[in-house]
Amino acid sequence: MTFDYDLFVIGGGSGGVRAARIAASEHGARVGLAEESRMGGTCVIRGCVPKKLMIFASQAEAHAAEARGYGWQTAGAGAFDWTMFRHKLDAELTRLEGAYTGGLAAANVDIHKQRARLADAHTVELADGQRLTAKHILIAAGGRPALPGIEGEELGLISDDLFLLEDLPGRVLVVGGGFIACEFATILQGLGCQTTLSYRGDAVLRGFDGEMRRHATEQLRMIGVDLRLESNPVRLAAEGEARRVDFADGSSEVFDAVIFATGRAPYTKGLGLEQAGVKLGRKGEIVVDEWSQSSVPSIYAVGDVTDRVNLTPVAIREGHSFADTVFGAKPRKVDHGLVASAVYTRPHELATVGLTEEEAAARGPALIYVASFRPMRSLFAGSDARAAMKLIVDAETDRVLGCHIFGPEAGEMIQMVAIPMGMGATKADFDAAIAVHPTLAEELVTMRKPTRRIGDDNSDKADASA
CATH class of the missing domain: 3.50.50.60 (FAD/NAD(P)-binding domain)
Known part of the structure; x- marks a missing residue:
C-alpha cells in the first residue's frame, strides 16, 4: 500500500x-x-x-x-x-x-x-x-487542565488563563497543591496579588519527599500566601465581576478571581x-x-x-x-525510573531525583543524610529562610537512591546530581568529591554522618502521611 x-x-x-x-x-x-x-x-x-x-x-x-x-x-x-x-x-x-x-x-x-x-x-x-x-x-x-467537578466551576479560570489576563486580580484564590498551584501562588503573591491557596491535603506537593513538602508548605506561608490546608471549595457563584466561593467547612469568601490548578x-x-x-x-x-x-x-x-x-x-x-x-534502525527505550524535576517556588525551589524517604523505607534499609542551614547570601541580608538537602543511601550497597534539595537554584543543582546517580554513584563517590567553597552545593559532598536509618522493619519507616 x-x-x-x-x-x-x-x-x-x-x-x-x-x-x-x-x-x-x-x-x-x-x-x-x-x-x-x-x-x-x-x-x-x-x-x-x-x-x-x-x-x-x-x-x-x-x-x-x-x-x-x-x-x-x-x-x-x-x-x-x-x-x-x-x-x-x-x-x-x-x-x-x-x-x-x-x-x-x-x-x-x-x-x-x-x-x-x-x-x-x-x-x-x-x-x-x-x-x-x-x-x-x-x-x-x-x-489539558482538569476541573474539580463542583457547582459553578465554569466561573473559575484554569492555568492557561493566567497568561491571558488583561489585569491582575486584587484578591485571588488558587485551588490545588501540586506543581502548578504552588508556582502560581508564588507568582501571584510576588506580583502583588493578595493570594489564597486552598488544598485538600495537610501539606502541598503530594508525592514529593515528606520532609521537603513541609519546607515548601511553610515557605508559602512565609512569603505571605494565605494557605488553607484540608480545605476544599464546593461551590462558585458570580457576585458582580467577583466570585463568591463556598468552602466545605461552611465558610464563604469573595475573590476577584479563582484559578483551578487541580491536575491535568x-x-x-x-x-x-x-x-x-x-x-x-x-x-x-x-x-x-x-x-x-x-x-x-x-x-x-x-x-x-x-x-x-x-x-x-x-x-x-x-x-x-x-x-x-x-x-533510524536504532532501537532506543526511555528509562522513566530516574527523572529529575523541580518546582520553581521562591525564594527556594524544590528539586528532586530518585526515591523519597517514604519510598525508600518501603524498599528496605536506607541511611538518610540531611543538612539544614540558612544560606549565606540571604542570611547576611537578614532572612531566616532555611535551605535543606537530603541524600537517601542504600544501607547495603552504599548507592545513592535519592537526592532532594530545597534552596536557591535547586533546579540547577539537581540536573548535575542526576548524572552521577544515573551512573550508579555511591555515597563514597560523593564523599570523594572535594567541595567548592563557599557554595550551597558543597553540602551535598560534606554530609558525613547519617541523620537516621530507616526501613529495617515496619516500626521505623518514615511517616508517609506528611
Whole structure:
C-alpha cells in the first residue's frame, strides 16, 4: 500500500515536534504534522517557559529587599506594569513559536494548522475534511487542565488563563497543591496579588519527599500566601465581576478571581482512538509499551497523552527515541525510573531525583543524610529562610537512591546530581568529591554522618502521611 506519509504526528508540542523533525531530517521520512493551536504546545506557549519568566518577574521585590540588606539605598522594586510584561512575554512566545515552526519547515515537514483525528489505523482526518494516510501515526496531543467537578466551576479560570489576563486580580484564590498551584501562588503573591491557596491535603506537593513538602508548605506561608490546608471549595457563584466561593467547612469568601490548578488530564477525547481500536487507561491515557507503541501496531504515543512521566524533557526524549527506533534502525527505550524535576517556588525551589524517604523505607534499609542551614547570601541580608538537602543511601550497597534539595537554584543543582546517580554513584563517590567553597552545593559532598536509618522493619519507616 502507498501512503501519503511515512509518519503523521498529531500534536505540535515538544514531543511531537522532536519526533517529526528527527524522523524527517535525520532519517529521511516523509512527515506531516497537525496542530490545532500554537506550535510549541503547553510548555512553550502556556506552561514552562512563560511560567518561569513570570517567576523571574515575581522575584523583583524580594531582590530589592535583599539589596537593602547589603547596603543599597532603595525603596523597593516599584510598581509592576503587567501590561508591559504581558506584551513582552507575548513577543517572546511568538519568537519561540516561530523557531519551532521554522525547524519543522527546514526539515521538510508538512504542517497542517488544524485539528486532526484518527479515521482508522493508517488514516487521519483533518478538521477541513481532508483525509491523509500514513504508515505510522504518532499521537502527541499532550494534556489539558482538569476541573474539580463542583457547582459553578465554569466561573473559575484554569492555568492557561493566567497568561491571558488583561489585569491582575486584587484578591485571588488558587485551588490545588501540586506543581502548578504552588508556582502560581508564588507568582501571584510576588506580583502583588493578595493570594489564597486552598488544598485538600495537610501539606502541598503530594508525592514529593515528606520532609521537603513541609519546607515548601511553610515557605508559602512565609512569603505571605494565605494557605488553607484540608480545605476544599464546593461551590462558585458570580457576585458582580467577583466570585463568591463556598468552602466545605461552611465558610464563604469573595475573590476577584479563582484559578483551578487541580491536575491535568490526557487530551485524548475526540481523537477517534476508541474507533481505531487504541486501548485507553482509566484517565483516558493511551496505553503504550516500552517502545511507546499502542495496542494498534501502527499507532504510537508520547508525552502527556500516555500519562507516564508528564514532564517536557521526558516527552522530548520519548519522541526522539520513537523516531530513532522506527525510522533510524536504532532501537532506543526511555528509562522513566530516574527523572529529575523541580518546582520553581521562591525564594527556594524544590528539586528532586530518585526515591523519597517514604519510598525508600518501603524498599528496605536506607541511611538518610540531611543538612539544614540558612544560606549565606540571604542570611547576611537578614532572612531566616532555611535551605535543606537530603541524600537517601542504600544501607547495603552504599548507592545513592535519592537526592532532594530545597534552596536557591535547586533546579540547577539537581540536573548535575542526576548524572552521577544515573551512573550508579555511591555515597563514597560523593564523599570523594572535594567541595567548592563557599557554595550551597558543597553540602551535598560534606554530609558525613547519617541523620537516621530507616526501613529495617515496619516500626521505623518514615511517616508517609506528611
